[in-house]
Amino acid sequence: MSENTETNRAHWNEAASTYNNRFSKTIQQIIEEIQKRREWIGVDWVDDASSDGEESSPPKKAVRLLDYACGTGLVSRALAPYVTQCMGIDLSEGMVNEYNASVQNQGIPASEMRAVLGNLIDASDPNPAALSGPEFHDFDIAVVGLGFHHFDDPALAAQRLAERLKKGGVLMIVDFMPHGHFHGHDGHGHGGHGHEHPAQKTVMHMGFSEEEIKRIFEGADVGGGFDFVLLGKGVVFEDGEKGTKMERNVFMARGSKL
Numbered sequence: 001m002s003e004n005t006e007t008n009r010a011h012w013n014e015a016a017s018t019y020n021n022r023f024s025k026t027i028q029q030i031i032e033e034i035q036k037r038r039e040w041i042g043v044d045w046v047d048d049a050s051s052d053g054e055e056s057s058p059p060k061k062a063v064r065l066l067d068y069a070c071g072t073g074l075v076s077r078a079l080a081p082y083v084t085q086c087m088g089i090d091l092s093e094g095m096v097n098e099y100n101a102s103v104q105n106q107g108i109p110a111s112e113m114r115a116v117l118g119n120l121i122d123a124s125d126p127n128p129a130a131l132s133g134p135e136f137h138d139f140d141i142a143v144v145g146l147g148f149h150h151f152d153d154p155a156l157a158a159q160r161l162a163e164r165l166k167k168g169g170v171l172m173i174v175d176f177m178p179h180g181h182f183h184g185h186d187g188h189g190h191g192g193h194g195h196e197h198p199a200q201k202t203v204m205h206m207g208f209s210e211e212e213i214k215r216i217f218e219g220a221d222v223g224g225g226f227d228f229v230l231l232g233k234g235v236v237f238e239d240g241e242k243g244t245k246m247e248r249n250v251f252m253a254r255g256s257k258l
Ligand SMILES: C[S@@+](CC[C@H](N)C(=O)[O-])C[C@H]1O[C@@H](n2cnc3c(N)ncnc32)[C@H](O)[C@@H]1O
Pocket: 005, 008, 009, 012, 068, 069, 070, 071, 072, 073, 074, 075, 089, 090, 091, 092, 095, 118, 119, 120, 121, 144, 145, 146, 147, 150, 151, 187, 188
């Protein structure tokens, strides 16, 4: 495990139990932004009309989501209405536990939504045994929500995620535009006022340009129909516990596996 990976694991274990409460407004905003763009994402989603449980309904086709670096499950919650299965993977056991506790609290069966501990982007372990089963392959969509800037090697991450997609499957990244400097304080790695915020050391990349992301998608063979959009006028990361605010321009990028 790289030093950065270990730093991330330790930090997010610590932050896991308070993450949902601290960032509840921001989480809700990003969930809505993702849902608004579901046509743009371009997956053949489960038709809501066929999931009403009536006996005459045809069986639902399988639509499977890989929520990578899932944290407490923001992306899964956003897309759960349109897929048949959400699989979260995260390297923090604290986050995995939070994700699974919330699934259980909502009475959702683990066969439909669950998270497991793992790291697909360990350079020394390209194919982790624990993530080798069929349930970890052939996804219709893989998403990384606000995780890309924490990875050692985002290009390697895109490749490893692309390998887990079926042909035509979609990779989607939600992350920050370049921001150049740490400013404000938040749970996403940005200190301020001359002292280091605890999350700052988990940040490996100060955002991404459209060109960089496009290159990463194309390099991973998921550049089909590549598109990149900014979320409105930006997103305010408001820490409801600490009372601090930080603004970021957030993008969503999508491309299909060729
Ligand atoms: C800012 S949180 C985002 C969580 C969630 N996706 C969201 O949007 O709320 C970043 C997450 O990335 C996870 N993470 C960082 N590096 C990772 C890696 N190499 N593999 C898997 N998860 C990783 C952390 O444990 C943490 O849960």
